[in-house]
Amino acid sequence: MKYTMIGAGAMGYRYGVLLQEKTGAQVEYIDTWQPNIDAVRANGGVYVSRDHADRHLVPIDIYTPEEYEGDPDVWMVFMKQMQLEEMLKRCAHLFKDHQVVFSAMNGWGHFEKINQYFPEDHIYGGTALVATVLNGPGDVDFMGKAGAGSMEMCAMTEEITDVEKALAADFEKAGFNPTVTQNFHGTCLAKIIFNSVANTICTMYQIRMGQFISYPGALKMAGQLIDEAYDACERAGYQMTRSRQAEVKAIEISSRETNPLHYPSMYQDLTAGRPTEVDYINGYIARLGREHDYVCRTHEFLVEGVHLAELAFKIHQEDARH
Structure with a gap:
């Protein structure tokens, strides 16, 4: 099958390459970050490393939505939630009835946007428990x-x-270890809940996943967040x-064994x-709870905690410049 990645970021590069x-x-690949497009075109491809080693150039073709004239069998969407709506509008003229779309983005909100352009029977969702870092324009590191890692679809x-x-057969050959399920919401929510623990706590305290799991109270913290979410x-x-126990175990294995060095x-x-x-992660869980007369107090606290961390980081950056 022919694939086109909407979003040439860390995950788009990993799946595509x-x-x-x-x-x-x-x-x-379709992207709108001009420095990324310029770097790939200047170098003739994307530089790919694994765990900071074996950096090599992989030839790829990258386009803006307005330049692209391809007709893939499968669109694969890996965008940030905040950028997706505008990207889909810019790509809308490319979508055709015979095409399907797959997305394993973080958070919740993307399927409603994708559904505006594709019917439900053309949409496939999933999760991806793999770690990848975009070092800079045209430079990606597979962790x-x-x-290693796994996915559900x-x-x-x-x-x-x-x-x-x-x-699924292509994902298996590519080393993503896919499992096909017949529970759309349950499948996608598992990754949201996973990210609501590791992503959020590591971000607030600016630590790696291995550093988080080495804290004696890490599994207790994970269990509290998972219980609220479930x-x-x-x-x-x-x-x-x-x-719930399997979800805690997945976080422990990923943090301790698979991706301990990953931010x-x-x-x-x-x-x-x-x-x-x-x-779109902890905030989505909190909103879901409120909609059904249940208050996820820890998730609501962490939403504010991360936004405070965003503000604090900007303040530190300003202080460093003066």
């Missing part, structure tokens, strides 16, 4: 050993299709794909001076 290298699929209609089977999801009528994406946004996605 590995699909290209491991399956032989044709992969193209963890090859084949599900059709929005929850019906397993031939297209989904083909997607309570909210259950009150909303959503059936989760794994138990999560929310931290990367904070230190780059970009808005974080906390409102």
